[in-house]
Amino acid sequence: MYDKNNIFAKILRGEIPCDKIYEDKFALAFKDINPQAKIHVLVIPKGAYVDMNDFAANAKSDEIEGLIRALGKVADILGVSTTGYRYLGNNGRDGGQEVPHLHFHIFGGEKLGRMIHK
Numbered sequence: 001m002y003d004k005n006n007i008f009a010k011i012l013r014g015e016i017p018c019d020k021i022y023e024d025k026f027a028l029a030f031k032d033i034n035p036q037a038k039i040h041v042l043v044i045p046k047g048a049y050v051d052m053n054d055f056a057a058n059a060k061s062d063e064i065e066g067l068i069r070a071l072g073k074v075a076d077i078l079g080v081s082t083t084g085y086r087y088l089g090n091n092g093r094d095g096g097q098e099v100p101h102l103h104f105h106i107f108g109g110e111k112l113g114r115m116i117h118k
Contacts, residue, residue: 026066038109080108
């Protein structure tokens with residue numbers, strides 16, 4: 001069940017500020033407050049979706065297309081689409097998802113290390 005009081009829902013409602021990079025009808029992108037790379041931006045859908053399972057099952061086609069296009073546009077805006085970047089979506093407890101609102105991280109601006117550290 002979607003928690004309407006999660007931090008990303010509050011950002012979408014304008015209750016908490018963010019350092020916005022991009023916004024359109026379907027998505028919002030903003031700088032992560034605890035960056036893990038030289039460039040670290042979060043991209044979230046504007047719809048109330050807990051995770052990828054919820055989004056895949058319940059989002060409308062235009063929402064899905066809008067989010068995917070937003071990921072590409074943000075990479076272009078950040079200047080990493082030609083040099084390379086990583087996008088990461090954590091899903092559920094074991095996947096490391098901390099906020100129960102679907103979101104993707106875009107990392108770049110430097111050579112990135114291994115995908116998973118053990």
